[in-house]
Amino acid sequence: MTDNAAGPAPQAASAMTLDNYRFPAHRLLRQQRTPDRTPLVLVACGSFSPITYLHLRMFEMANDYARINTQYEVVGGYLSPVSDAYKKAGLAEAHHRVRMCELAAEETSSWLMVDPWEAIQPEYTPTAKVLDHFEYEINHNLGGILSEDGETRKPARIMLLAGADLIGTMSTPGVWAEKDLAHILGNYGAMIVERSGTDIDEALGNLKQWEDNIHVLTQMIQNNVSSTKIRLFLKRDVIQYIDQHKLYTDSDEAKSKGKEKQ
Ligand SMILES: Nc1ncnc2c1ncn2[C@@H]1O[C@H](COP(=O)(O)OP(=O)(O)OP(=O)(O)O)[C@@H](O)[C@H]1O
Numbered sequence: 677m678t679d680n681a682a683g684p685a686p687q688a689a690s691a692m693t694l695d696n697y698r699f700p701a702h703r704l705l706r707q708q709r710t711p712d713r714t715p716l717v718l719v720a721c722g723s724f725s726p727i728t729y730l731h732l733r734m735f736e737m738a739n740d741y742a743r744i745n746t747q748y749e750v751v752g753g754y755l756s757p758v759s760d761a762y763k764k765a766g767l768a769e770a771h772h773r774v775r776m777c778e779l780a781a782e783e784t785s786s787w788l789m790v791d792p793w794e795a796i797q798p799e800y801t802p803t804a805k806v807l808d809h810f811e812y813e814i815n816h817n818l819g820g821i822l823s824e825d826g827e828t829r830k831p832a833r834i835m836l837l838a839g840a841d842l843i844g845t846m847s848t849p850g851v852w853a854e855k856d857l858a859h860i861l862g863n864y865g866a867m868i869v870e871r872s873g874t875d876i877d878e879a880l881g882n883l884k885q886w887e888d889n890i891h892v893l894t895q896m897i898q899n900n901v902s903s904t905k906i907r908l909f910l911k912r913d914v915i916q917y918i919d920q921h922k923l924y925t926d927s928d929e930a931k932s933k934g935k936e937k938q
């Protein structure tokens with residue numbers, strides 16, 4: 677996907693609260709550039725604590741894959757950081773994670789956006805509901821995407837973008853509600869990026885019934901995650917943000933572990 681040529685976000689994702697929330701659409705391609713394709717919006721749900729180069733790379737891989745192997749045209753990409761109610765050990769607070777995602781998206785991409793809706797909810801929101809939120813905002817509130825010839829409006833296909841480890845948890849009994857899996861994989865679909873350490877066939881083991889809706893993206897080059905992370909952080913504002921707010925220090929972790937016990 678090429679630059680949407682839109683200006684900066686009218687309102688920073690990290691400045692949004694439940695009271696002033698507005699769905700970020702400043703980089704969403706409102707009119708398709710290509711005829712005869714279905715508009716596609718990619719949504720990555722996760723902790724992003726902190727966001728790394730590989731989270732961003734997943735989107736570029738998915739965009740290339742969609743262009744070459746499918747009839748979709750990617751019209752938008754969103755990071756949706758999980759809320760504090762997720763209570764995973766060691767997570768920085770949601771507002772910091774949203775801000776880091778925002779810095780990374782602004783610095784390194786011309787099309788990615790951060791939607792803080794999930795992050796600002798007081799309760800944990802299951803991923804199926806997060807995808808419903810995107811469906812509602814894009815296809816109901818915004819009325820879908822204008823076709824390339826300007827003649828019709830088409831609903832965008834919303835798809836989950838995730839790493840193989842996440843899809844592996846879907847094959848693990850008890851982690852996901854069966855009806856949520858049917859909704860996510862049956863109605864939306866997923867693009868899954870191979871990840872070293874996860875056997876993709878095993879990860880997809882119990883999900884065969886939805887295989888037509890699951891696109892597996894193979895990594896030509898396996899990444900050395902930690903060194904790549906370090907390179908991103910040194911170059912980008914994210915490392916400065918982590919320093920400035922003293923995130924991921926011992927005291928910060930102790931704070932979040934304390935919270936977890938409450
Ligand atoms: N190296 C990678 N290759 C493929 N997918 C990745 C990679 N790193 C992260 N992802 C995917 O990005 C999404 C968000 O990841 P998330 O921040 O929740 O966890 P994580 O990056 O695995 O970090 P943690 O160590 O905190 O679990 C998930 O779908 C995850 O599978």
Ligand SMILES: NC(=O)c1ccc[n+]([C@@H]2O[C@H](COP(=O)(O)O)[C@@H](O)[C@H]2O)c1
Pocket residue numbers: 721722723757758764801802803804842845851852853856
């Ligand atoms: N039942 C569910 O909807 C469900 C279960 C497990 C993980 N998830 C999501 O997966 C993402 C990644 O989670 P982890 O960082 O724990 O791997 C998070 O966004 C989380 O909300 C959702």
